[in-house]
Amino acid sequence: MAAVELVPSLFPERKPLTPAQIAAGVQAALTVQRRAVTFGKRPFAAALVGPDNETVLLTHQSVDQVNHAESSLARLAYKHYTKEYLWQCTLFSTWEPCGMCTTTIYWAHIGRIVFAGSNDQLYELTGPGNKENFTMDWHTRDILKGCQQKNIEVIGPLEEESRIVVEESDKYWSKTRTASS
Numbered sequence: 634m635a636a637v638e639l640v641p642s643l644f645p646e647r648k649p650l651t652p653a654q655i656a657a658g659v660q661a662a663l664t665v666q667r668r669a670v671t672f673g674k675r676p677f678a679a680a681l682v683g684p685d686n687e688t689v690l691l692t693h694q695s696v697d698q699v700n701h702a703e704s705s706l707a708r709l710a711y712k713h714y715t716k717e718y719l720w721q722c723t724l725f726s727t728w729e730p731c732g733m734c735t736t737t738i739y740w741a742h743i744g745r746i747v748f749a750g751s752n753d754q755l756y757e758l759t760g761p762g763n764k765e766n767f768t769m770d771w772h773t774r775d776i777l778k779g780c781q782q783k784n785i786e787v788i789g790p791l792e793e794e795s796r797i798v799v800e801e802s803d804k805y806w807s808k809t810r811t812a813s814s
């Protein structure tokens with residue numbers, strides 16, 4: 634049974650995103666990713682946008698291989714805001730959130746995920762045996778299928794934005810791919 638029928642107060646209506654808002658949210662995450670790479674971090678980043686679909690509330694870059702941008706941001710968001718508020722927010726990510734991050738977003742009760750590049754595209758960039766990222770073979774929607782109580786909206790991959798994200802991220806991954814890939 635969907636939780637919205639039992640505790641409707643935790644599921645306020647979410648304002649649909651316009652294409653311009655989607656582009657702006659991805660851009661906010663990409664700006665963080667660009668900066669992160671200059672500090673030697675891996676090219677992953679996320680931005681939390683508020684219920685108005687415009688205000689950037691918090692951002693996070695990838696810290697290391699167990700402190701990913703999206704799950705770190707989701708934990709931070711949950712410390713700052715209420716469930717009711719977060720249900721109306723959107724987490725924008727340059728890349729498709731992994732299993733750990735998708736599940737943390739679920740527990741943080743963030744109502745919408747938008748990502749630019751897909752996990753399949755990431756695997757192509759990182760290649761096999763990349764010690765900086767042993768990319769997993771699963772998808773955000775597959776993980777959320779196991780969570781029937783909440784209908785977290787997922788938008789992505791985005792054709793145009795993913796091209797930019799792939800191109801920029803490849804500058805990092807091309808240096809870390811194993812020789813055989």
Ligand SMILES: [Zn+2]
Binds near residue numbers: 702732
């Ligand atoms: Zn992750």
